[in-house]
Every structure is written in structure tokens, then in C-alpha cells.
Amino acid sequence: MKDFGFAIEKPRALDLDKADRNLYVRLLKREPSFARCFQCGMCSATCSARNFTDYNIRRIHTLMRQGQTQELDAMLQKCMLCGKCTLVCPRGVNLRHLIIQMRKLLNNE
């Protein structure tokens, strides 16, 4: 390949038509209440881990839905499973169970 002295960058735009949503579909089967989430962010607002780290449950949800699962496992390790998010969720999503299932799925369990 020729070197012209510059490189072509990959676009940062996400093509949702090409996203691999396999993990998200499997997660929905294990925790169907996840489908009720409307991304209000109450979980992130109340999260103890969020207070001290960049852990963000809402972001994790978004990444999971978009099929961007490469960095999710490392992110999920920051959760202490205290369950405050489950208590505040206005849609009754069982977040604690959801996070446990996400960890399992990401580790092929």
C-alpha cells in the first residue's frame, strides 16, 4: 500500500444497522424488565460507585443496546452490587440482577 504521508481515520459515527445486538437480546431474555428502561438516569444519580469513579450505569445500558461491549466487563467490575439503583428505578427494572447477568454474559456464563 502506498504511503502518502497521512492516514485515513475511522469515522466515530456508529452504524446501528451493523451493530451486533446479540448480547443485548440474550440479556433481555434473562432480565426482561430491562426493556422497560427509559434512560431517566436515576440509577446513575444514586449510584455510590458513580460518586467516586467514572462508573455510569446509564452509559453501560446505552453501550449494551448499541452492541459496543468491548469495554463493558472492566466497567462492570466497579459496581459494588449495593442495589440502590434497583430501589430508585421508577420503571421497576431489577438493576442488581441485570448487572450480575451482564457480567455472566460477558464471561460466557
Place this chain on the structure above:
Amino acid sequence: MNRYWNEYQKTIADDHYFYERSCIRQTFFPGSETAFLRILREELGKDIFDDFRQHTCTGIGYHADIVPFETTMTVCARLFSLMTEHGYKNYVPSCVTSFGVFTEVLHTWQEHPELLEKTRENLYKATGREFEIPENLVHPSDIIYKFREELAGKMKYRLVNSFTGKPLKVVEHIGCHYAKIFPDKGVGKAEFPYVLAGMIESWGGEVVDYPERRHCCGFGFRQYLIQENRGYSISNTKKKLESMEPYEPDFIVTNCPGCTLFLDRWQYTIAEMEHKTYDKDGYGIPVLTYEEMAGLLLGYNPWELGLQIHQVQADHLLDKIGIEYNINDKYKGVSGTIFRKPEKPTILQV
């Protein structure tokens, strides 16, 4: 006409134009400007003046932050003074960037009359010349758009695939400086740019509406002028080409010299860097200017229009439209001399 659509129209003078050529078009696509003058004079019978003393509008230097705006205003004023000297009031800059620069200059003078007076003074002190502000400033594509139906009646060919009888799928790219800087200055404004789409529809083609249709071509002046920054430019172009690829366009038609150049030449560079071409046969997508498109349909010789100078060769497109041409004349000069054929790229087919 729908009354709301009326609000999206612009005033385009009927006749008596002063033409200003483009710096880069004369170098890269010289047949386009000649074709435009021929269409106006021979097909439409219009009066258009082409002054040999004209010069740059400073557009490239201005957008690359090399030329200050005061200089740009004075240089533009000299061009207006040539128009005034010859008694014309309708100014037609060949280049979309020039069109943007002139629009910006005129708008600045409207908002800040003291700068107009200062420019008059600067020009007079430097050259002893005086000028009038043009009554009508339009881009050449506006004129072709205005007379598109009249031209359609004179055309020998249509934008139809002669093998299948179906309309050709055409990607149109109007260029950022046409209507994005001053949205109300373009036909259809910035929201529904119709200048090229109108030509394509009137001449039998089908406009491709793809996701990145309004994305920049990748020129961007500063991004291109320094070699290390050209990655920004080519990444932009690649994004557009990838977005249009699934629609299998037959060709791209552009409004702006920079867009023609980059959508055309970067196809070669992307092919060399990533072994990727954007049509299924590996020839790339031909990129034409609107004058070349109009000239081809009017039956002008494709080699006089300068199609052989493009990176992506349009021979297959000519076959699709059913245009007759002599392949032996492709590299023949005006004097009849056959020039040396260009070297073939390693990936892109020609």
C-alpha cells in the same frame, strides 16, 4: 408553484452577465468553463463577458487564514471595477468559494458601510479604479438551473441508461460555500438545495438521497493544504463515498471545483491506500461538473469537455447514456497531436 416553495427561490438575472473564472477549475477541469460560456452564448443566446484581466478572489488564501479580510474586500472590489468598466451589473463567479466570498463581502458592506467606503478608498489609492456593487450575484449553476427546461429541449441525450431504459442514479453535491454560509443565497436555501437536483430531474435522471448527502466533500482548505492534515480531508470524503456506495450511483455531479477535485482524486488515493473502490467493477464513481453533465447531454465532444483529465474515467458512463465518441481522440490535442497516455493506477481500473 407552491407558495412556500416560492420563499426558497432566488432572483437570477435573465441576461448580460460578467463572468469571473475560478483559479482551480481552470487548472483541473478547464473544459467546464469553456462549456458554460458555449452553452450560454450558443444554446441560450445570452451575453456574457469574460475579461482577460481578471484574477483570484483570494478565496483559497482567505479560507486558509493567509489573506486578511481587508485585502480580500479590496481584491473583490477590483473585480467589481472590471465589471463596472464594461457596463455590466450581473456578476457570475465560476467557483462556489468565490460565490461565498463575494456574498460575504457584499453582506459585510451592507452591515458596515464604513468598510465599503474604506475599500473604495483602498482600491482607488492602489489602482485608481472605482466600482459599483453588482445588482445580481449568482453562481453559474443558478443560470443553468433557471434555463434547465429550455436546455432540456435542445439536448441530444437524456440521463437515462440506454441499456435498461431506467433513469440514471445521480448523486448531487452542492458544496458548502453555496448555501451553508448564507442559507438564503442558494436555490432551495440550505434546507432544500435544489440547484443540481432540479437539473438532474429535468434531464431525466434520478437523484440519490443518501445519509451523508449534505456532508462536506473533504476539501476544507486548511485540512488539505498541509500534507499531514490531509487525513482529515480524505476521511471526510471516504465517509461520503461509503454512505453513497450501497445506492450504486452511476455518477456524482458537483457544484464546486473543490468538491469535484476531492470526490474524484481521493477515490484514487483511497484505492491505493486501502484497496477499496466504490463501484462493483472497480472503476470508481465518475465525478462530473454540472457544465460537463449539460455539455454531454447537449452532444458536445466529451474529450473537448475534458473528461479524460478526470481521475475516475467516465467511458462506461458515456456508454450507459449512449453517447457516441471516438476513443482514439481521447488524448488528442487541439493541434491534432496525440499526447502520451497517463500512467495507470495500480488498483483503480481505467
